[in-house]
Every structure is written in C-alpha cells, then in structure tokens.
Amino acid sequence: MDVFVTGGTGDIGAAVVKRLKSDGVRVIGLARSDVAAEKLRASGVSAYPGDLRSPESWVGRAASCDAVVHMGATFSNDMGRVDRQSMIALKQAARHRKQPLKVIYTGGIWLYPAAARDKVITEKTSFSPLPAFRFMTETIRTLSHGTDLNLAVIHPALVCSRQFGPIADMTRALKEGITFETRATADTLWPLVEVGDLAALYAQVLKQARFRLSLIASCIPGISVGHLASHISARHGLPLDIRTQPAPEDADPDTDWKAGYALSQNVDVTHAQRAAGWQPEHSTIEDLVVALSR
Known part of the structure; x- marks a missing residue:
C-alpha cells in the first residue's frame, strides 16, 4: 500500500x-523544506516536495496513492483557509480515480463541547468547536459529501509522549521545582491518549474495508488535572503545584490554540476499539504515568 502523509515530521x-x-x-511524506525532507528520509520514507499553501504542487501525487493521511497544519492566522483549500484541491484531484481515494483526516477532541462529569461524549455528540478549530468541522462536511473519497476522521484526545503533552509538561515542571500553569482547574477532566497508541489507530483504520468512520482516539476517558498531578507526584515522590492561568486579555479566539485545555471532557473510549479493532497498550492512568513520566 502507498500512503501519502502530510505533517509527517510533527509530533503525531x-x-x-x-x-x-x-x-x-x-510512505510518501510531504516535505515543505530540505530539513523536513531529511527528517523523512532519515525515518526511512520517501519525501515529496510541496507546501500545504500550494496544494497544486502535491495533490496530484497524493491522489495517485492508495490513501492519504492528513495531519499537517500551519498553526498560523490563516490555518483554516490553508487546510480547507488543500483538502478541496485533494478532493478535486481524486475525481478521476477508478476507486474512491481513502483519506484519514485529523480532527480533534476540541471539536466537541465541554461536558459535565456525568455526561459522556461519543462520536454521535454534535460538534461545538472552539473558534480556532471551527474550520475543521466545515472541512469534514465538505470531504464527506460525494463519492470521490472514502473518508475516515480521527479525533485525538490530548496526546501524550515522553517529550510532549500534559504528562511530559507536568513532569518537567515537577523536576524543575516550578508550578505547572494551565488553563484548566484541578477539577477539569482531560481525555488522554499515548502517541504510539494513537499511531496504531491510524494504521488500523487504513486496514479497514469499511472506511467511512468517525473515531474518538482516547485511552483515558477523562482524568481530573488534580488527580493526574497526584499520580505524577507519587511517581517521583515530589509535590506538584497547579495554577490556573486565565486566557490573555488580548487573546483572539480565532487563533487561541490553547483554549481547549480549559474544556472538561469525559469521552467514550470503546467505539474506536470496536469499529477498528484498536487495542491500545496504555489503557490506565497508571500505565501512562509509568511509561511517560520519567
């Protein structure tokens, strides 16, 4: 199988x-620069020159593959326009294929609303995205219409690894003896997923014959920030203080990428496992903390 990947040098x-x-x-990875191309080749995959901002430079190559995994993002003021433009161009490039092009689009848990502790967010929960990510819901609707694409959408929870994510950030603050500052309160619930488990879901979805899927990728349904901090403190035998940090007064909601940390969400973790045969290795908070908090 040939798979074209955008965002292949990012954390996820x-x-x-x-x-x-x-x-x-x-794997053929989109490479915006020589540095990105070198990273891709160093990981043993092919690099294809192109830029999300200029989709005409790469969508033809992407549409000739068996599948496309879209994880790229600019995180700039025009991120939504760039994303939508590139996905519309990809859909148009796939129109003349004999078989619909498989596409995995990366959404996110912050497309869903905050929910009370006793309410569980599922794939059937209506979107209520943060302003900064509203464009994703529009792009998903566009890609879902028609028969040119077989679309699967993966909505990652807060992604954790040893290098990045909430657990790594908390561990770093603890070891440096500083307060962990976050938009959340101690009672805010965060759904979590380990990055290797998330990658396994992408791989598993690509194997599915039935491809029109929407999946929440989460191993931990929702753990309070205070509870997570206590696990990390116990792991290292050191106290970790948490301070809620308000949004900056001049924050523009349309580019406030960190606003989602204030959302309290409790999600269903079973649908992705049933629908895709996904078997995450890190399914308890103890597993995650032991594996990542070092």
Whole structure:
C-alpha cells in the first residue's frame, strides 16, 4: 500500500510514519523544506516536495496513492483557509480515480463541547468547536459529501509522549521545582491518549474495508488535572503545584490554540476499539504515568 502523509515530521505525524513503515506500508511524506525532507528520509520514507499553501504542487501525487493521511497544519492566522483549500484541491484531484481515494483526516477532541462529569461524549455528540478549530468541522462536511473519497476522521484526545503533552509538561515542571500553569482547574477532566497508541489507530483504520468512520482516539476517558498531578507526584515522590492561568486579555479566539485545555471532557473510549479493532497498550492512568513520566 502507498500512503501519502502530510505533517509527517510533527509530533503525531512522526509516530504515525514510524508505525506505518513498521507495518510494511510505503510512505510518501510531504516535505515543505530540505530539513523536513531529511527528517523523512532519515525515518526511512520517501519525501515529496510541496507546501500545504500550494496544494497544486502535491495533490496530484497524493491522489495517485492508495490513501492519504492528513495531519499537517500551519498553526498560523490563516490555518483554516490553508487546510480547507488543500483538502478541496485533494478532493478535486481524486475525481478521476477508478476507486474512491481513502483519506484519514485529523480532527480533534476540541471539536466537541465541554461536558459535565456525568455526561459522556461519543462520536454521535454534535460538534461545538472552539473558534480556532471551527474550520475543521466545515472541512469534514465538505470531504464527506460525494463519492470521490472514502473518508475516515480521527479525533485525538490530548496526546501524550515522553517529550510532549500534559504528562511530559507536568513532569518537567515537577523536576524543575516550578508550578505547572494551565488553563484548566484541578477539577477539569482531560481525555488522554499515548502517541504510539494513537499511531496504531491510524494504521488500523487504513486496514479497514469499511472506511467511512468517525473515531474518538482516547485511552483515558477523562482524568481530573488534580488527580493526574497526584499520580505524577507519587511517581517521583515530589509535590506538584497547579495554577490556573486565565486566557490573555488580548487573546483572539480565532487563533487561541490553547483554549481547549480549559474544556472538561469525559469521552467514550470503546467505539474506536470496536469499529477498528484498536487495542491500545496504555489503557490506565497508571500505565501512562509509568511509561511517560520519567
């Protein structure tokens, strides 16, 4: 199988590329720069020159593959426009294929609303995205219409690894003896997923014959920030203080990427496992903290 990947050098993308390569998939990664191309080649995959801002430079190559995994993002003021433009161009490039192009689009848990502790968010919960990510819901609707694409959407929870994510950030603050500052309160619930487990879900979805899927990728349904901090403190035998940090007064909601940390969400973790045969290795908070808090 040939799979074209955008965002293959990012935190999530690098893990997905590694997993696909280990599964014997031939990966072609979009490379905006020579540095990105070198990273892709160093991971054993092919690099294809192009830029999300100029989709005409790469969508033809992407549409010639068996599948496309879209994880790229600019995190700039025009991120929504760039994302939508590139996905519309990809859909148009796929119109003349004999078989619909498989596409995995990366959404996110912050497309869903905050929910009370006794309410569980599922894939059937209506979107209520943060302003900064509203464009994703529009793009998902566009990609879902028609028969040119077989679309699967993966909505990652807060992604954790040893290098990045809430557990790594908390561990770093604890070891440096500083307060962990966050938009959340101690009672805010965070759904979590380990990055290798998330990559395994992408790989598993690519194997599915039934491809029109929407999946929440979470191993931990929702753990309070205070409870998570206590686990990390117990792991290291050191106290970790938490301070709620308000949004900056001049924050623009349309570009406030960190606003989601204030959302309290409790999600269903079973649908992705049933629908895709996903078997995450880190399914308890103890597993996550032991594996990542070092």
